Amino acid sequence: MGCDVYSDDWRVLTVEHKDSLPPLNPAQITKLKHLTLVSLAMEKRILPYSQLLDQLQMPTIRELEDLIIDAIYMDVIRGKLDQKAQQFEVEYTIGRDLEPGRIEALLTALQNWASTSSAILTTLDDRLTLLKQQAKTEKETLTAHDATVQRNLRDVQDKVREVRLSKNNPSGGPPLKSGPTAAGLALLEKQKEKEREAARQKELEKQKALGIDENVDMDVDEPGDGKGKSRLSSIKK
Template sequence: MDLGSNFPAKLEPFLLMAKSVKGAAAAKLIQDATSAPGVFVFSELLELPNIQELAKNEQHEKFLSLLQLFSYKTYQDYVEHKDRLPPLNNAQMIKLKHLSIVSLAANRRILPYADLLRALDMPTIRELEDLIIDAIYLDILRGKLDQKEQQLEVEYTMGRDLEPGKLEEVLAALQNWAATTSAVLSTLDQKIHQISLATEAAKQAEQEHEKALQANLKEVFEKQKDKSLGGGMMNRRGMHMGLSDRDRDPMHMDVDEPPESSKSKNRKASQDTQSKTRKRNRF
């Protein structure tokens, strides 16, 4: 549920009563509405003709100013114009300080304790933190107390009523925000497009590199294959030619070499034979 989404319902009973009251009764109604628990938006009540008529009565005019204070002003405004406003009871004082935190958070997300102590006229940090914790429980704001850094980190807040004449200022701020957002989105689109192009180029380069690598590997493989096949054919051709020469020579026989001892015996026998022959020749 969004913060403050149930606040208009809390104002509804006062709207019904305001349609039939005037003068002092209308002033009393404003006191009751600004003191009532859970009532934090007042623009619908402020716009009612019965309430606007209080501006014409000097005695009741300050109650209209009180309602304007709770609609879109802050505790500092109360301090500066206290003499023109009715006195605040404790419930009204706490509620106005809660609403003042919302207004301060509209300008910056980090609120130092020192600034809050001064703006809300809080005597101690402990009381300030209790006030902030109550605002969180009441769905007035969401945030975190950073006691180490002595600051309130606001995440988001309820919306307050717009002060008359501020609508144009808000619209201008929204237009500036829209223009800034559009420029940021355009820049992001350009960056995304550039990244996409770079990614595609890198992918294509990788594919081309892989293709070239595979072609080189294939070429090396083919060369090695051709070299291997060529050497094998030459060896087989040489063996075939050797066998054919021996086959064509019918007288070719393989003769084993005699042993060394046989050669010696043969030479000795030959010498003996020759000696005997010479002797016979002498006779």
Template sequence: MSIELGINFAAKLEPFLLMAKSAKGAAAAKLIQDATSASGVFVFAELLDHPNIQELSASGQHASFYSLLQLFSYKTYQDYLQHKDVLPPLNQAQITKLKHLSLVSLAMERRILPYSTLLHALDMPTIRELEDLIIDAIYMDMIRGKLDQKEQQFEVEYTMGRDLEPGKVEGILAALQSWASTTASVLATLDNKLASLSSRATARQIEDEEYDKAVQAVLKDVTDKQKEGKGAGRKPPLAMLERSSANLADSMDVDEPVENYKGKNRKATMEMGAKSQRKRNRF
């Protein structure tokens, strides 16, 4: 999506690039005024690099217009306020566009933009006018984000890119190289950690397998011993019958004297009772 927006912004500059081929001196200066005032034109690098426009930088009469194009290409509204005495006067369309471009520059630096910062940087008299400026920039796809009226801030989600100031390319390349180096270092560290974790996982798996084998071996040994114990304790049926018969015989031998003893006592008692009865009959 951002690539498509960049292409659209570049396409808006195309008519001015065609006119620059035949524009010299005052015509080239007028072309700069028109391009910086035109609606939807927010990138100017190609026009700034055009030979006929470059010639203005060495012209005492029109050099300020070249500086004006530089202002819209990669500078901000605060830069304009500091150098407005040496720049051509701006119309209202140019002032509004420059403030929009300055908002983009601020959004590229910070994700959260307090209203207080924006009011100062964009020289806006009220919060209402500031919010209207931000909303217009959102409708033109220059930025995207959320207006947080409660916290008095703008939360940036997306911003278009602006032209690079001379000398900034080297800084960006250095930052990218530093980022690439840091990323490579982080990836190498992650690879080492992943390799270590993989090695530990493999070792743990081997330990678990060995443990399972040991447990199974112990269980098998216990089961085998239990089976052997049950087999050794089982008696043949004949032996069990003989033992039962012997126990029964022993039990009968012990009980017989008791029965005999009881029988003898009962006989003696009956005899004594008979003798007593005969004695009573005598009287």
């Protein structure tokens, strides 16, 4: 029989060994109840008020909550009091010495935990390996797709270029050169007119320098006719 439950401890101390043991003072009784609370918290994480009232022999819920609060302040146990659900939710508790026969059960629990953890790690490793392989396959597929798109794009560009060349040269010979447009001809004529005007002004300046009357009308040959000089056409009267 263990001494983890307060009711059992109380019976042992107050009934079975009443004559051989001194009576417990309030501090000792409170400590015994705290240790019993720790033992119960090691078994379950949710402790109903009804169970605690019975095993700790607490007369009221208010006294039970005061006992739990004292244990929390002493850092014996940590948790949350749920008055609505009438239960104590355990978050942490100190450890206690194991009873005889509990070591084997503890070792079994630890072995089960180790086996479960190992199985989880193996599953995670397999999953990671699968994800890496999938990522590699997707990358290779994407690379091949990009290469195909670029190749098709080059083929389309080559075909467009061939179509344009065939339109410019339907006979299939070398590409034809197009002649000057109307706008180009007008620009050339305008340029020639400027050259003639410049030559006329130059000839007038030359005549002025030689002292020839301005009333003399000069015909200036166009540049590039091979004559290289002016001639008098008429003299204005």
